[in-house]
Amino acid sequence: MPYDTPKLAEAARQVEICNACRYCEGYCAVFPAMFKERSFASGDLTQLANLCHNCRGCYYACQYIEPHEFGLNLPAALAEARQESWERFAWPAAPARLFQRSGVAMACALVLGIACLFWIAANLTPASGEGFYSVLSHGTMVAIFLPAFVLPLAAVGIGLRRYWREVGGARVRWKHLVAAAQSAATMRNLSGGQDQGCNFEDEDRFSNTRRYAHQAVMWGFLLCFASTSSGTILHYGFGMEAPYGLFSLPKLLGVPGGILLTLGSAMLIYLKLKADPELGASSALGAEMAFVMLLALTGVTGLLLYAATGTSFVPGLLAIHLGAVLVFFISTPYSKMAHGFYRMAALVRDAQIR
Structure with a gap:
């Protein structure tokens, strides 16, 4: 689906990969909220971004960070989307x-x-x-x-x-x-x-x-x-x-x-x-x-x-x-x-x- 900004689009890409993997299911509130959804509208991503506390545990546990081709960096993607949302609102x-x-x-x-x-x-x-x-x-x-x-x-x-x-x-x-x-x-x-x-x-x-x-x-x-x-x-x-x-x-x-x-x-x-x-x-x-x-x-x-x-x-x-x-x-x-x-x-x- 189309997203309002490139940062939301990148956050959506990474969130969809995380939603398929589900290795971080026991982590912070972002992941239970994420796993309730099948697809993500801009509002869903904005909610996840502001729910994220940037603890970074998911990044160090992730098998898909660089140099993997997926190149996931979910803390940064959500932080950028979160920062952008504050400016937008x-x-x-x-x-x-x-x-x-x-x-x-x-x-x-x-x-x-x-x-x-x-x-x-x-x-x-x-x-x-x-x-x-x-x-x-x-x-x-x-x-x-x-x-x-x-x-x-x-x-x-x-x-x-x-x-x-x-x-x-x-x-x-x-x-x-x-x-x-x-x-x-x-x-x-x-x-x-x-x-x-x-x-x-x-x-x-x-x-x-x-x-x-x-x-x-x-x-x-x-x-x-x-x-x-x-x-x-x-x-x-x-x-x-x-x-x-x-x-x-x-x-x-x-x-x-x-x-x-x-x-x-x-x-x-x-x-x-x-x-x-x-x-x-x-x-x-x-x-x-x-x-x-x-x-x-x-x-x-x-x-x-x-x-x-x-x-x-x-x-x-x-x-x-x-x-x-x-x-x-x-x-x-x-x-x-x-x-x-x-x-x-x-x-x-x-x-x-x-």
């Missing part, structure tokens, strides 16, 4: 192409964000308050970050709607969400569906390191988000303004979150440098690396900002930290961050058809 499309193709663009956006925040801190009406509110007022922060948070989420929602339509998603029920959440929380598929781990960073050696690094980033991000949310509730609900003490809820959530985010991101950077780039979407490696470095910068500067409380380092650190957070939010629909939303949608769809 993104709205607007132009920023998606920019962020997926070039990590330099993200770095430039970060520099621009920091410069803008320095300008705001220096030129707007003098701030009043304690802690970082003495550098940048609460009202100014809300005016900058509320649109930067809400508008990207709206763009993500448009992309997810397009994805759901293409993969033939049905009405979502509670049991589907629970099953998807359990899979995402444990990241079982990052171990190739097997407890011994995956082969991402060291060929045929099994390891759970990548799984643990992803969990650290995920839980670190969620803790940081919970910290910010709790601070918002304390500010507006109880009139308790920052700065908060070490044993306050924002700090009890934010400090461990920042540590997990930093350590997890550093480990992901190390693993990406160590792994074979030919088994992923090699054209997007720079953008992926820039995104992970942005996560690491967010965690590090957040921890340093807390450690520097009451010192002359606060204004500079605050500008860098808020610049990193601002670029992170703005780039969410177009950077590697989008994969979290699409992968969750793929897990929900998989729960529906299981």
